[in-house]
Amino acid sequence: MAGDDSxxxxxxxxxxxxxxxxxxxxxxxxxxxxxxxxxxxxxSGANLGLLLVSDKPPGPLFELSLESARLYxxxxxxxxxxxxxxxxxxxxxxxxxxxMAGAEARAADLRSRGLEAEVLGRAETRRLxxxxxxxxxxxxxxxxxxxxxxxxLCHGYARAALRHGARVLTHTAATALEAEGGRVTAVVTDRxxxxxxxxxxxxxxxxxxxxxxxxxxxxxxxxxxxxxxTEPVPPMVRHVIMGHEPYVRQSPYGQLLIGSIPxxxxxxxxxxxxxxxxxxxxxxxxxxxxxxxPVIRSWAGLRPRAEDQVPIIGEAPGVRGLFVAAGHFRNxxxxxxxxxxxxxxxxxxxxxxxxxxxxxxxxxx
Amino acid sequence: MAEDSTxxxxxxxxxxxxxxxxxxxxAAGARSPTEIKVLTRAGMGACQGRVxxxxxxxxxxxxxxxPPEALVPASYRPPVxxxxxxxxxxxxxxHAGKEx
Numbered sequence: 001m002a003g004d005d006s007x008x009x010x011x012x013x014x015x016x017x018x019x020x021x022x023x024x025x026x027x028x029x030x031x032x033x034x035x036x037x038x039x040x041x042x043x044s045g046a047n048l049g050l051l052l053v054s055d056k057p058p059g060p061l062f063e064l065s066l067e068s069a070r071l072y073x074x075x076x077x078x079x080x081x082x083x084x085x086x087x088x089x090x091x092x093x094x095x096x097x098x099x100m101a102g103a104e105a106r107a108a109d110l111r112s113r114g115l116e117a118e119v120l121g122r123a124e125t126r127r128l129x130x131x132x133x134x135x136x137x138x139x140x141x142x143x144x145x146x147x148x149x150x151x152x153l154c155h156g157y158a159r160a161a162l163r164h165g166a167r168v169l170t171h172t173a174a175t176a177l178e179a180e181g182g183r184v185t186a187v188v189t190d191r192x193x194x195x196x197x198x199x200x201x202x203x204x205x206x207x208x209x210x211x212x213x214x215x216x217x218x219x220x221x222x223x224x225x226x227x228x229x230t231e232p233v234p235p236m237v238r239h240v241i242m243g244h245e246p247y248v249r250q251s252p253y254g255q256l257l258i259g260s261i262p263x264x265x266x267x268x269x270x271x272x273x274x275x276x277x278x279x280x281x282x283x284x285x286x287x288x289x290x291x292x293x294p295v296i297r298s299w300a301g302l303r304p305r306a307e308d309q310v311p312i313i314g315e316a317p318g319v320r321g322l323f324v325a326a327g328h329f330r331n332x333x334x335x336x337x338x339x340x341x342x343x344x345x346x347x348x349x350x351x352x353x354x355x356x357x358x359x360x361x362x363x364x365x
Numbered sequence: 366m367a368e369d370s371t372x373x374x375x376x377x378x379x380x381x382x383x384x385x386x387x388x389x390x391x392a393a394g395a396r397s398p399t400e401i402k403v404l405t406r407a408g409m410g411a412c413q414g415r416v417x418x419x420x421x422x423x424x425x426x427x428x429x430x431x432p433p434e435a436l437v438p439a440s441y442r443p444p445v446x447x448x449x450x451x452x453x454x455x456x457x458x459x460h461a462g463k464e465x
Contacts, residue, residue, distance in 0.1 A: 037399075038395070038396075038397060038399055038400040038403070039400075039403075040403060041399070045403060151403040151404065155404065159393075168394075170394065170396070170400075171396060171397075228453075230450065231411050231447070232410075232411075253380075253406070271442075271443055273453075273456050274456070274457070276453060276456075277453050277454060277455075277456035277457035278457050280450045280451070280453035280454040280456075280457065281454035281457040283450060284450055284451060284454050290450050291449065291450055291451035291454070292449055292450070292451065293449065293450050294411075294447035294448065294449050294450075295444060295447065295448050295449070295450060295453060296410070296411055296413055296444075296447060297409075297413060297442040297443075297444075298442060298443050298444065299440075299442050
Protein backbone atom coordinates (compact mmCIF):
# COMPACT_ATOMS: atom_id res chain seq x y z
CA MET A 1 0.00 0.00 0.00
CA ALA A 2 2.69 2.50 1.01
CA GLY A 3 4.61 1.47 -2.08
CA ASP A 4 2.50 3.55 -4.47
CA ASP A 5 3.81 6.82 -5.87
CA SER A 6 2.43 10.14 -4.76
CA UNK A 7 3.00 13.68 -5.95
CA UNK A 8 3.41 14.96 -2.39
CA UNK A 9 4.15 13.04 0.80
CA UNK A 10 3.41 14.73 4.13
CA UNK A 11 5.31 13.24 7.06
CA UNK A 12 3.54 13.68 10.39
CA UNK A 13 -0.09 13.36 11.49
CA UNK A 14 -0.18 16.24 13.95
CA UNK A 15 -1.98 19.52 13.54
CA UNK A 16 0.55 20.92 11.07
CA UNK A 17 0.85 17.74 8.97
CA UNK A 18 -2.88 17.16 8.71
CA UNK A 19 -3.44 20.84 7.87
CA UNK A 20 -0.81 20.64 5.10
CA UNK A 21 -2.43 17.47 3.72
CA UNK A 22 -5.85 19.09 3.73
CA UNK A 23 -4.91 22.36 2.00
CA UNK A 24 -2.81 20.48 -0.58
CA UNK A 25 -5.58 17.96 -1.31
CA UNK A 26 -8.18 20.73 -1.50
CA UNK A 27 -6.03 22.53 -4.07
CA UNK A 28 -6.04 19.35 -6.17
CA UNK A 29 -2.65 17.88 -5.35
CA UNK A 30 -2.21 14.14 -5.01
CA UNK A 31 -1.18 13.75 -1.36
CA UNK A 32 -0.16 10.89 0.91
CA UNK A 33 0.17 11.55 4.64
CA UNK A 34 2.26 9.12 6.68
CA UNK A 35 2.09 9.01 10.47
CA UNK A 36 4.11 6.53 12.50
CA UNK A 37 1.39 6.19 15.15
CA UNK A 38 -2.14 7.59 15.32
CA UNK A 39 -3.14 11.18 14.50
CA UNK A 40 -2.17 13.72 17.15
CA UNK A 41 -0.01 11.19 18.96
CA UNK A 42 2.73 13.57 20.10
CA UNK A 43 2.78 17.33 20.75
CA SER A 44 -0.52 17.87 18.93
CA GLY A 45 -2.22 15.58 21.42
CA ALA A 46 -0.46 16.87 24.51
CA ASN A 47 -1.31 20.54 24.83
CA LEU A 48 -4.08 22.71 26.23
CA GLY A 49 -5.58 23.52 22.83
CA LEU A 50 -4.82 27.22 23.25
CA LEU A 51 -4.88 29.43 20.16
CA LEU A 52 -3.17 32.65 21.20
CA VAL A 53 -2.85 35.66 18.96
CA SER A 54 -2.60 38.46 21.52
CA ASP A 55 0.71 37.28 22.98
CA LYS A 56 2.60 37.65 19.69
CA PRO A 57 4.71 40.73 19.00
CA PRO A 58 3.97 42.61 15.75
CA GLY A 59 5.52 40.82 12.79
CA PRO A 60 5.51 37.41 11.12
CA LEU A 61 4.64 35.33 14.21
CA PHE A 62 1.60 37.52 14.77
CA GLU A 63 0.61 37.34 11.09
CA LEU A 64 0.86 33.53 11.10
CA SER A 65 -1.37 33.31 14.19
CA LEU A 66 -3.79 35.96 12.92
CA GLU A 67 -4.24 34.27 9.53
CA SER A 68 -4.79 30.99 11.38
CA ALA A 69 -7.46 32.59 13.60
CA ARG A 70 -9.15 33.83 10.43
CA LEU A 71 -9.10 30.30 8.95
CA TYR A 72 -10.36 28.82 12.24
CA UNK A 73 -13.43 31.06 12.06
CA UNK A 74 -15.08 28.92 9.41
CA UNK A 75 -13.14 25.68 9.84
CA UNK A 76 -15.82 23.45 11.41
CA UNK A 77 -18.22 24.19 8.54
CA UNK A 78 -15.48 23.90 5.93
CA UNK A 79 -14.28 20.53 7.24
CA UNK A 80 -17.79 19.39 8.20
CA UNK A 81 -16.29 18.26 11.51
CA UNK A 82 -16.75 19.49 15.06
CA UNK A 83 -13.23 20.73 15.72
CA UNK A 84 -14.64 22.55 18.77
CA UNK A 85 -13.12 25.90 17.97
CA UNK A 86 -14.21 28.51 20.50
CA UNK A 87 -13.21 32.14 20.12
CA UNK A 88 -13.56 32.48 23.87
CA UNK A 89 -11.26 35.47 24.26
CA UNK A 90 -8.56 35.70 26.87
CA UNK A 91 -7.88 37.50 30.11
CA UNK A 92 -4.31 38.41 30.89
CA UNK A 93 -4.65 38.68 34.65
CA UNK A 94 -2.64 41.19 36.70
CA UNK A 95 -2.18 40.36 40.34
CA UNK A 96 -0.85 43.76 41.43
CA UNK A 97 -1.46 47.41 40.38
CA UNK A 98 2.25 47.75 39.56
CA UNK A 99 2.03 44.92 37.06
CA MET A 100 -0.70 46.84 35.22
CA ALA A 101 1.63 49.72 34.31
CA GLY A 102 2.01 48.73 30.67
CA ALA A 103 -1.50 47.39 30.19
CA GLU A 104 -3.06 50.42 28.43
CA ALA A 105 -0.17 50.63 25.95
CA ARG A 106 -0.46 46.93 25.28
CA ALA A 107 -4.20 47.18 24.66
CA ALA A 108 -3.67 50.16 22.32
CA ASP A 109 -1.03 48.18 20.42
CA LEU A 110 -3.40 45.22 19.99
CA ARG A 111 -6.20 47.56 18.81
CA SER A 112 -3.82 49.16 16.30
CA ARG A 113 -3.36 45.66 14.85
CA GLY A 114 -7.08 45.17 14.38
CA LEU A 115 -7.89 43.17 17.52
CA GLU A 116 -10.40 44.13 20.16
CA ALA A 117 -8.66 44.66 23.48
CA GLU A 118 -9.55 46.42 26.71
CA VAL A 119 -8.00 46.97 30.11
CA LEU A 120 -10.44 45.95 32.82
CA GLY A 121 -10.42 46.86 36.50
CA ARG A 122 -10.93 44.45 39.33
CA ALA A 123 -14.74 44.57 39.38
CA GLU A 124 -15.13 44.12 35.64
CA THR A 125 -12.52 41.35 35.59
CA ARG A 126 -14.34 39.46 38.32
CA ARG A 127 -17.68 40.05 36.62
CA LEU A 128 -16.28 38.23 33.56
CA UNK A 129 -14.57 35.52 35.61
CA UNK A 130 -16.11 35.28 39.08
CA UNK A 131 -13.78 32.43 40.05
CA UNK A 132 -10.74 34.74 40.01
CA UNK A 133 -9.15 35.72 43.30
CA UNK A 134 -10.93 38.74 44.90
CA UNK A 135 -7.59 40.50 45.14
CA UNK A 136 -6.69 40.55 41.42
CA UNK A 137 -5.77 44.04 40.25
CA UNK A 138 -7.32 43.78 36.81
CA UNK A 139 -6.86 42.23 33.41
CA UNK A 140 -6.36 42.77 29.73
CA UNK A 141 -9.17 41.25 27.69
CA UNK A 142 -8.63 40.33 24.05
CA UNK A 143 -11.29 38.94 21.73
CA UNK A 144 -9.36 36.85 19.25
CA UNK A 145 -7.71 34.22 21.43
CA UNK A 146 -9.48 30.91 21.57
CA UNK A 147 -9.34 27.18 22.03
CA UNK A 148 -9.64 23.96 20.05
CA UNK A 149 -9.96 20.26 20.80
CA UNK A 150 -6.57 19.16 19.44
CA UNK A 151 -7.52 15.59 18.46
CA UNK A 152 -10.65 16.79 16.71
CA LEU A 153 -8.56 19.26 14.73
CA CYS A 154 -6.17 16.54 13.48
CA HIS A 155 -9.02 14.15 12.66
CA GLY A 156 -11.12 16.89 11.06
CA TYR A 157 -8.29 17.91 8.74
CA ALA A 158 -7.41 14.29 7.93
CA ARG A 159 -10.98 13.28 7.11
CA ALA A 160 -11.51 16.32 4.93
CA ALA A 161 -8.21 15.56 3.16
CA LEU A 162 -9.48 12.00 2.54
CA ARG A 163 -12.64 13.40 0.97
CA HIS A 164 -10.44 15.45 -1.37
CA GLY A 165 -8.65 12.28 -2.44
CA ALA A 166 -5.67 12.20 -0.09
CA ARG A 167 -4.30 8.94 1.33
CA VAL A 168 -3.78 8.89 5.09
CA LEU A 169 -1.50 6.10 6.26
CA THR A 170 -1.37 5.90 10.03
CA HIS A 171 0.91 3.36 11.74
CA THR A 172 3.36 3.97 8.90
CA ALA A 173 6.72 5.34 9.99
CA ALA A 174 8.94 7.34 7.65
CA THR A 175 12.49 6.19 8.28
CA ALA A 176 14.49 8.14 5.67
CA LEU A 177 14.26 10.53 2.75
CA GLU A 178 15.99 10.00 -0.56
CA ALA A 179 17.31 12.64 -2.93
CA GLU A 180 19.06 12.60 -6.30
CA GLY A 181 20.78 15.50 -8.00
CA GLY A 182 19.69 17.91 -5.30
CA ARG A 183 16.04 16.94 -5.54
CA VAL A 184 13.92 14.81 -3.22
CA THR A 185 12.79 11.57 -4.86
CA ALA A 186 11.30 9.26 -2.25
CA VAL A 187 10.24 8.65 1.34
CA VAL A 188 11.26 5.32 2.83
CA THR A 189 8.75 3.92 5.33
CA ASP A 190 8.49 0.75 7.36
CA ARG A 191 5.72 -0.31 4.98
CA UNK A 192 7.46 0.43 1.71
CA UNK A 193 9.06 3.20 -0.31
CA UNK A 194 6.95 6.03 -1.74
CA UNK A 195 8.40 7.79 -4.79
CA UNK A 196 7.43 11.43 -4.80
CA UNK A 197 8.13 14.86 -6.25
CA UNK A 198 7.73 16.74 -2.98
CA UNK A 199 7.92 16.06 0.75
CA UNK A 200 6.42 18.12 3.54
CA UNK A 201 8.34 17.40 6.73
CA UNK A 202 5.91 18.06 9.59
CA UNK A 203 7.28 15.64 12.15
CA UNK A 204 7.74 18.20 14.92
CA UNK A 205 10.68 17.45 17.20
CA UNK A 206 11.43 14.32 15.14
CA UNK A 207 11.96 16.33 11.94
CA UNK A 208 15.74 16.90 12.30
CA UNK A 209 16.50 13.16 12.23
CA UNK A 210 14.65 12.75 8.93
CA UNK A 211 16.09 15.95 7.39
CA UNK A 212 19.57 14.69 8.28
CA UNK A 213 19.09 11.65 6.01
CA UNK A 214 19.43 14.02 3.03
CA UNK A 215 22.04 16.24 4.66
CA UNK A 216 19.76 19.05 5.81
CA UNK A 217 20.40 20.49 9.27
CA UNK A 218 17.26 21.58 11.13
CA UNK A 219 18.01 23.18 14.51
CA UNK A 220 14.93 21.94 16.33
CA UNK A 221 14.99 20.32 19.74
CA UNK A 222 12.21 18.91 21.97
CA UNK A 223 10.80 21.11 24.70
CA UNK A 224 8.67 19.37 27.27
CA UNK A 225 5.34 20.77 28.34
CA UNK A 226 3.55 19.12 31.28
CA UNK A 227 -0.11 19.61 32.02
CA UNK A 228 -2.89 18.32 34.18
CA UNK A 229 -6.61 17.92 33.82
CA THR A 230 -9.29 17.81 36.51
CA GLU A 231 -12.61 16.11 36.90
CA PRO A 232 -15.42 17.94 35.13
CA VAL A 233 -16.83 20.83 37.14
CA PRO A 234 -19.78 23.14 36.34
CA PRO A 235 -18.95 25.96 33.90
CA MET A 236 -16.73 28.38 35.83
CA VAL A 237 -13.94 29.57 33.50
CA ARG A 238 -15.08 31.22 30.28
CA HIS A 239 -11.87 32.71 28.91
CA VAL A 240 -8.32 31.54 28.44
CA ILE A 241 -6.69 32.72 31.67
CA MET A 242 -3.07 33.78 31.32
CA GLY A 243 -0.41 36.14 32.50
CA HIS A 244 0.60 34.16 35.48
CA GLU A 245 1.93 30.65 34.94
CA PRO A 246 0.19 28.33 34.44
CA TYR A 247 -2.44 28.86 31.79
CA VAL A 248 -5.96 27.75 32.75
CA ARG A 249 -8.92 26.94 30.55
CA GLN A 250 -12.07 24.88 30.87
CA SER A 251 -12.90 22.38 28.16
CA PRO A 252 -16.41 21.95 26.74
CA TYR A 253 -16.49 18.71 28.76
CA GLY A 254 -16.14 20.73 31.96
CA GLN A 255 -12.61 19.62 32.75
CA LEU A 256 -10.08 22.27 33.76
CA LEU A 257 -6.82 22.13 31.83
CA ILE A 258 -3.78 23.57 33.56
CA GLY A 259 -0.25 23.94 32.19
CA SER A 260 2.47 24.40 30.99
CA ILE A 261 6.01 25.77 30.94
CA PRO A 262 8.74 24.82 28.45
CA UNK A 263 11.47 22.56 29.81
CA UNK A 264 14.63 21.47 28.00
CA UNK A 265 14.91 17.83 29.05
CA UNK A 266 15.41 16.06 25.73
CA UNK A 267 13.04 13.35 24.51
CA UNK A 268 11.53 12.81 27.96
CA UNK A 269 7.75 12.80 28.31
CA UNK A 270 7.54 11.99 32.01
CA UNK A 271 5.48 14.17 34.32
CA UNK A 272 7.03 15.29 37.58
CA UNK A 273 5.26 16.11 40.82
CA UNK A 274 7.22 19.30 41.65
CA UNK A 275 6.23 20.90 38.34
CA UNK A 276 2.60 19.75 38.56
CA UNK A 277 2.47 20.97 42.17
CA UNK A 278 3.69 24.38 41.01
CA UNK A 279 0.87 24.45 38.44
CA UNK A 280 -1.66 23.46 41.09
CA UNK A 281 -0.41 26.19 43.43
CA UNK A 282 -0.44 28.75 40.61
CA UNK A 283 -3.98 27.84 39.56
CA UNK A 284 -5.25 28.05 43.14
CA UNK A 285 -3.47 31.38 43.53
CA UNK A 286 -5.51 32.71 40.61
CA UNK A 287 -8.72 30.88 41.51
CA UNK A 288 -8.90 29.86 45.16
CA UNK A 289 -12.15 27.94 44.64
CA UNK A 290 -10.25 25.31 42.59
CA UNK A 291 -8.60 23.81 45.68
CA UNK A 292 -11.05 20.96 46.13
CA UNK A 293 -11.20 19.93 42.47
CA PRO A 294 -9.64 16.50 41.87
CA VAL A 295 -6.91 16.01 39.27
CA ILE A 296 -7.57 12.95 37.14
CA ARG A 297 -4.62 12.93 34.76
CA SER A 298 -1.28 14.51 33.98
CA TRP A 299 0.70 14.15 30.81
CA ALA A 300 3.42 15.81 28.78
CA GLY A 301 4.29 16.50 25.17
CA LEU A 302 7.40 17.51 23.31
CA ARG A 303 7.03 20.81 21.50
CA PRO A 304 9.40 21.34 18.59
CA ARG A 305 11.52 24.30 19.60
CA ALA A 306 13.53 25.88 16.80
CA GLU A 307 16.84 27.43 17.78
CA ASP A 308 15.44 30.95 17.30
CA GLN A 309 11.95 29.96 18.53
CA VAL A 310 10.50 30.80 15.09
CA PRO A 311 8.74 28.14 13.00
CA ILE A 312 10.57 26.73 9.99
CA ILE A 313 8.32 26.82 6.93
CA GLY A 314 9.57 26.57 3.38
CA GLU A 315 11.82 24.70 0.96
CA ALA A 316 15.00 23.33 2.49
CA PRO A 317 18.27 24.74 1.18
CA GLY A 318 20.07 22.29 -1.09
CA VAL A 319 17.23 19.77 -1.52
CA ARG A 320 14.58 20.95 -3.94
CA GLY A 321 11.14 19.56 -3.26
CA LEU A 322 11.78 19.13 0.47
CA PHE A 323 9.47 21.50 2.32
CA VAL A 324 9.76 21.91 6.07
CA ALA A 325 6.73 22.72 8.24
CA ALA A 326 8.02 22.29 11.77
CA GLY A 327 9.42 24.07 14.79
CA HIS A 328 6.21 25.76 15.92
CA PHE A 329 7.23 25.38 19.57
CA ARG A 330 4.24 26.31 21.76
CA ASN A 331 2.12 27.55 18.86
CA UNK A 332 1.48 24.51 16.68
CA UNK A 333 -2.26 24.52 17.29
CA UNK A 334 -2.56 28.25 16.84
CA UNK A 335 -0.48 28.35 13.67
CA UNK A 336 -1.29 25.06 11.91
CA UNK A 337 -4.02 26.36 9.58
CA UNK A 338 -1.99 29.19 8.03
CA UNK A 339 1.09 26.96 7.90
CA UNK A 340 -0.86 24.37 5.91
CA UNK A 341 -2.35 27.00 3.61
CA UNK A 342 1.08 28.57 3.05
CA UNK A 343 2.73 25.21 2.29
CA UNK A 344 0.00 24.40 -0.24
CA UNK A 345 0.65 27.73 -1.97
CA UNK A 346 4.44 27.25 -1.91
CA UNK A 347 4.29 23.76 -3.41
CA UNK A 348 2.03 25.03 -6.15
CA UNK A 349 4.59 27.77 -6.84
CA UNK A 350 2.41 30.63 -5.69
CA UNK A 351 3.84 32.00 -2.46
CA UNK A 352 1.02 34.38 -1.60
CA UNK A 353 1.89 35.36 1.96
CA UNK A 354 4.34 38.25 2.41
CA UNK A 355 5.27 37.09 5.92
CA UNK A 356 6.36 33.64 4.78
CA UNK A 357 9.94 34.71 4.09
CA UNK A 358 10.61 35.13 7.81
CA UNK A 359 10.14 31.38 8.29
CA UNK A 360 12.50 30.29 5.47
CA UNK A 361 14.67 27.29 6.43
CA UNK A 362 17.53 28.98 4.55
CA UNK A 363 18.09 31.30 7.51
CA UNK A 364 20.18 28.61 9.25
CA UNK A 365 22.36 27.83 6.22
CA MET B 366 -18.08 -10.09 25.65
CA ALA B 367 -17.92 -8.02 22.47
CA GLU B 368 -20.64 -10.15 20.88
CA ASP B 369 -22.99 -9.20 23.69
CA SER B 370 -22.58 -5.45 23.31
CA THR B 371 -25.53 -3.96 21.58
CA UNK B 372 -25.05 -0.64 19.84
CA UNK B 373 -26.61 1.22 22.77
CA UNK B 374 -24.48 -0.45 25.44
CA UNK B 375 -22.46 2.06 27.39
CA UNK B 376 -18.79 1.15 27.29
CA UNK B 377 -17.33 4.16 29.11
CA UNK B 378 -19.61 5.30 31.91
CA UNK B 379 -17.56 8.35 32.85
CA UNK B 380 -17.81 9.92 29.40
CA UNK B 381 -21.05 8.24 28.23
CA UNK B 382 -19.46 6.48 25.26
CA UNK B 383 -21.59 3.79 23.61
CA UNK B 384 -20.53 0.70 21.69
CA UNK B 385 -21.83 2.30 18.51
CA UNK B 386 -19.53 5.32 18.97
CA UNK B 387 -16.60 2.95 19.29
CA UNK B 388 -17.78 0.99 16.26
CA UNK B 389 -17.87 4.25 14.28
CA UNK B 390 -14.28 5.06 15.32
CA UNK B 391 -13.18 1.56 14.28
CA ALA B 392 -14.97 1.99 10.96
CA ALA B 393 -13.13 5.29 10.49
CA GLY B 394 -9.82 3.44 10.69
CA ALA B 395 -8.84 3.50 14.36
CA ARG B 396 -6.65 0.47 15.10
CA SER B 397 -5.51 0.96 18.69
CA PRO B 398 -7.06 1.60 22.10
CA THR B 399 -5.32 5.00 22.16
CA GLU B 400 -6.97 6.02 18.89
CA ILE B 401 -10.37 4.93 20.27
CA LYS B 402 -9.66 6.98 23.37
CA VAL B 403 -8.84 10.21 21.55
CA LEU B 404 -11.64 9.85 19.00
CA THR B 405 -14.45 8.94 21.39
CA ARG B 406 -13.07 10.04 24.82
CA ALA B 407 -13.65 6.50 26.17
CA GLY B 408 -11.25 6.24 29.10
CA MET B 409 -10.68 9.99 29.48
CA GLY B 410 -13.11 10.47 32.36
CA ALA B 411 -12.84 10.37 36.11
CA CYS B 412 -11.86 6.69 36.35
CA GLN B 413 -9.31 6.99 33.53
CA GLY B 414 -10.35 3.80 31.82
CA ARG B 415 -10.17 1.57 34.86
CA VAL B 416 -13.66 0.30 34.01
CA UNK B 417 -13.79 0.45 30.20
CA UNK B 418 -10.19 -0.31 29.24
CA UNK B 419 -10.74 -4.06 28.79
CA UNK B 420 -14.03 -3.59 26.95
CA UNK B 421 -12.37 -1.19 24.52
CA UNK B 422 -9.47 -3.59 24.02
CA UNK B 423 -11.92 -6.41 23.31
CA UNK B 424 -13.75 -4.33 20.70
CA UNK B 425 -10.48 -3.30 19.04
CA UNK B 426 -9.28 -6.89 19.05
CA UNK B 427 -12.52 -8.05 17.46
CA UNK B 428 -12.41 -5.37 14.76
CA UNK B 429 -8.72 -5.79 13.89
CA UNK B 430 -8.55 -9.55 14.27
CA UNK B 431 -5.56 -9.16 16.60
CA PRO B 432 -5.43 -10.94 19.95
CA PRO B 433 -5.95 -8.46 22.84
CA GLU B 434 -2.47 -9.17 24.17
CA ALA B 435 -1.00 -7.98 20.85
CA LEU B 436 -2.56 -4.50 21.22
CA VAL B 437 -0.61 -1.61 22.67
CA PRO B 438 -2.78 -0.63 25.64
CA ALA B 439 -3.81 3.00 26.13
CA SER B 440 -1.33 4.74 28.36
CA TYR B 441 -1.63 4.89 32.13
CA ARG B 442 -1.23 8.46 33.39
CA PRO B 443 -0.46 9.69 36.88
CA PRO B 444 -2.01 10.23 39.40
CA VAL B 445 -2.94 6.67 40.29
CA UNK B 446 -5.69 7.91 42.58
CA UNK B 447 -7.58 11.21 42.41
CA UNK B 448 -5.68 13.98 44.14
CA UNK B 449 -7.18 17.37 44.92
CA UNK B 450 -5.46 20.43 43.48
CA UNK B 451 -4.82 21.79 46.98
CA UNK B 452 -3.22 18.49 48.06
CA UNK B 453 -1.00 18.64 44.99
CA UNK B 454 -0.21 22.32 45.66
CA UNK B 455 1.04 21.39 49.14
CA UNK B 456 3.74 19.29 47.47
CA UNK B 457 4.92 22.54 45.89
CA UNK B 458 5.25 24.12 49.32
CA UNK B 459 7.20 21.12 50.62
CA HIS B 460 9.42 21.09 47.57
CA ALA B 461 10.09 24.83 47.86
CA GLY B 462 10.79 24.40 51.57
CA LYS B 463 13.44 21.76 50.90
CA GLU B 464 15.18 24.05 48.44
CA UNK B 465 15.02 27.05 50.79
